[in-house]
Amino acid sequence: MTPKKLKFLAVALSLSATAAACGGSSDAAPETGTDGAAGGGDLSGEIVISGSSTVEPISIAVAESFAAENGEANIQVSGPGTGDGFLLFCDGEIDISDASRPIKDEEAQTCADNGIEFVELKVAIDGIAVMTSSENADVECLAFGDLYALVGPESTGFSTWSDANDLAVEAGGNGDLPDAELVISAPGTESGTYDSFLEIVFGDIAEERAQEETTRPDYSSAADDNVIVETISSNPTSFGWGGYAFAVEAGDSVKLISISEEAGGECIQPTAETIASNEYPIARDLFVYVNKAKAAENPALVAFVDLYLAYGLDEAVSEVGYVELADEAKAEAIAAWEGR
Amino acid sequence: MATPTVTKAGTDVDILSGLRRKSDIGGVLFRWLLLGSLLFTLVVLVVLLGQVLIDGWPILGSRLGDFLSTGLGSKPETSGIVQGLRGTFYLCLITAVVAFPLGIASAIYLEEYATRGKFATFIDLNIRNLAGVPSVVYGILGLTIFVKGPGIGAITGGSTPFAAGLTLACLVLPVVIITSAEAIRGVPTQLREAGVGVGATKWQVIKDHVLPYAAPGILTGTLLSVARAAGEAAPLILIGSVTGFMSGHPAWWDVGQVRESFTAMPIVITAWARQPQEGFKVDNAAAAIVILILFVLLLNSAAVVLRNRFEKRREG
Numbered sequence: 141m142t143p144k145k146l147k148f149l150a151v152a153l154s155l156s157a158t159a160a161a162c163g164g165s166s167d168a169a170p171e172t173g174t175d176g177a178a179g180g181g182d183l184s185g186e187i188v189i190s191g192s193s194t195v196e197p198i199s200i201a202v203a204e205s206f207a208a209e210n211g212e213a214n215i216q217v218s219g220p221g222t223g224d225g226f227l228l229f230c231d232g233e234i235d236i237s238d239a240s241r242p243i244k245d246e247e248a249q250t251c252a253d254n255g256i257e258f259v260e261l262k263v264a265i266d267g268i269a270v271m272t273s274s275e276n277a278d279v280e281c282l283a284f285g286d287l288y289a290l291v292g293p294e295s296t297g298f299s300t301w302s303d304a305n306d307l308a309v310e311a312g313g314n315g316d317l318p319d320a321e322l323v324i325s326a327p328g329t330e331s332g333t334y335d336s337f338l339e340i341v342f343g344d345i346a347e348e349r350a351q352e353e354t355t356r357p358d359y360s361s362a363a364d365d366n367v368i369v370e371t372i373s374s375n376p377t378s379f380g381w382g383g384y385a386f387a388v389e390a391g392d393s394v395k396l397i398s399i400s401e402e403a404g405g406e407c408i409q410p411t412a413e414t415i416a417s418n419e420y421p422i423a424r425d426l427f428v429y430v431n432k433a434k435a436a437e438n439p440a441l442v443a444f445v446d447l448y449l450a451y452g453l454d455e456a457v458s459e460v461g462y463v464e465l466a467d468e469a470k471a472e473a474i475a476a477w478e479g480r
Numbered sequence: 481m482a483t484p485t486v487t488k489a490g491t492d493v494d495i496l497s498g499l500r501r502k503s504d505i506g507g508v509l510f511r512w513l514l515l516g517s518l519l520f521t522l523v524v525l526v527v528l529l530g531q532v533l534i535d536g537w538p539i540l541g542s543r544l545g546d547f548l549s550t551g552l553g554s555k556p557e558t559s560g561i562v563q564g565l566r567g568t569f570y571l572c573l574i575t576a577v578v579a580f581p582l583g584i585a586s587a588i589y590l591e592e593y594a595t596r597g598k599f600a601t602f603i604d605l606n607i608r609n610l611a612g613v614p615s616v617v618y619g620i621l622g623l624t625i626f627v628k629g630p631g632i633g634a635i636t637g638g639s640t641p642f643a644a645g646l647t648l649a650c651l652v653l654p655v656v657i658i659t660s661a662e663a664i665r666g667v668p669t670q671l672r673e674a675g676v677g678v679g680a681t682k683w684q685v686i687k688d689h690v691l692p693y694a695a696p697g698i699l700t701g702t703l704l705s706v707a708r709a710a711g712e713a714a715p716l717i718l719i720g721s722v723t724g725f726m727s728g729h730p731a732w733w734d735v736g737q738v739r740e741s742f743t744a745m746p747i748v749i750t751a752w753a754r755q756p757q758e759g760f761k762v763d764n765a766a767a768a769i770v771i772l773i774l775f776v777l778l779l780n781s782a783a784v785v786l787r788n789r790f791e792k793r794r795e796g
Contacts, residue, residue: 200725201554207727216741217724364754366761389756461756
């Protein structure tokens with residue numbers, strides 16, 4: 141009995157032992173170039189970029205252009221999300237963190253605790269488009285108050301657009317919403333687009349009305365902007381918001397709603413121009429954060445950021461569908477980098 | 481109460497004619513229901529395959545070679561899947577090398593050596609449960625042990641095909657053990673008895689008779705499980721495969737890349753499907769799906785071919 145049981149254990153143990161043995165033999169050969177700082181030589185260093193999936197396409201475009209010129213450089217770009225990016229960044233595991241929002245205080249604190257100094261560079265503007273189906277002729281322009289009344293914390297249970305009318309007027313909106321079914325499709329709490337929308341649109345109203353800065357819990361959220369656009373285009377009385385780049389790619393299947401900050405205010409249609417000039421009110425800045433210490437010891441990283449601030453800001457940003465910074469903002473970013 | 485009494489002979493006739501005549505409505509309905517289910521499954525499959533083929537055709541028809549030989553990029557028309565293919569190839573290789581010997585050895589032990597008792601039942605139950613654990617959970621396990629585990633992390637090199645392959649090996653191990661054990665269980669007892677009868681030791685019986693006899697079943701199960709590993713995205717996301725861009729194009733045979741950062745087909749597909757541009761989310765993603773399906777089909781047909789060869793040898 142007992143010896144048999146021991147044999148079971150032996151099998152279980154051999155499982156892990158064999159795995160370890162496998163590991164030993166396989167790692168014998170390639171012992172080089174594992175721990176980051178393989179740098180030195182002319183621009184052959186390693187550059188690891190991670191963070192926001194919104195900023196990822198810009199970084200990919202710059203990385204592609206950099207790799208084409210510096211064949212020896214080893215660059216990787218990933219997009220797990222802004223929060224995950226900062227987690228890796230403040231652990232010192234990556235060189236550049238892409239972010240669709242500024243670094244939070246507690247994240248900056250983690251970085252400081254780990255002795256990681258960084259430069260914050262604004263690289264582009266991303267508009268957030270409020271959308272409905274192109275078949276919905278009744279809605280052209282919405283004020284912040286209307287948006288708050290449609291999806292804010294006090295809107296739970298509203299099943300038609302007109303249900304929100306009274307609340308919209310109270311919250312400083314126009315309140316002439318149509319009597320049609322309200323089908324909401326929007327990002328969920330895990331998304332940076334969600335956070336930015338709440339902060340810009342609900343911030344003041346929620347504070348005034350002593351409400352939490354959140355949305356109604358009863359709508360279908362999607363992590364993927366393509367899914368949101370799809371849902372909106374297939375429901376004639378839909379409502380939602382998502383990245384401007386996604387809305388533009390969707391073309392005629394969705395309608396971009398003009399936005400005014402106050403009731404009766406000027407309705408601004410989101411376009412590259414109105415977003416760049418800050419006229420369109422719902423837009424957020426996109427950033428990259430560069431690890432100072434790594435830049436000091438890795439010439440490839442410096443050259444890469446230089447390219448980011450030139451080709452990246454001037455061409456890559458608009459190529460991948462975001463809005464270029466105004467010239468002053470570009471100059472500011474370059475100055476911030478030079479003054480590191 | 482009102483049931484008529486029937487003779488034995490009468491019942492026989494009734495059953496037979498009942499099957500032939502239309503009176504057996506339930507049976508006929510059931511048969512059509514079964515056929516309907518089969519057709520439904522087929523239609524879903526055909527529609528899915530047709531849709532990805534149509535979506536991916538602009539790529540597959542015009543720049544297939546280019547698509548298969550370039551890496552990730554910023555524009556749909558210049559991006560390709562070579563890095564994803566290489567990653568998936570090495571993942572499958574590592575998974576097979578680790579999971580096959582371990583799984584088959586465990587199965588032999590469980591079937592041939594272990595005495596049936598509470599402990600064996602307990603182990604069996606656990607393995608069966610493990611086979612149903614969601615793959616994300618294995619991703620977390622892989623992240624904790626193979627990527628960040630003290631000691632092991634240094635051996636695997638962190639977020640590498642090596643670590644991911646070990647994780648996928650853990651993922652498929654229960655399935656490999658179960659299918660191998662079933663195959664071994666299917667070997668006729670007389671074969672073992674005959675072996676022992678002519679004086680062979682237990683090990684000789686297993687090596688020369690049981691394993692060759694069970695080989696077709698074992699192979700089918702194990703290769704199918706590797707095909708499953710090839711399609712997994714969830715564990716790889718946790719392990720940290722690259723989603724956007726990788727420079728450097730090591731050759732296919734450069735084994736050193738198992739300790740470098742990596743990407744894989746399912747990751748490339750998900751990353752592209754999330755992009756705003758039609759070129760990425762429709763054309764490129766669909767083309768990559770077609771290639772992944774072909775890759776898996778290739779593995780599966782290898783399983784069939786190998787099984788047939790072993791079966792022939794067994795009969796011959």
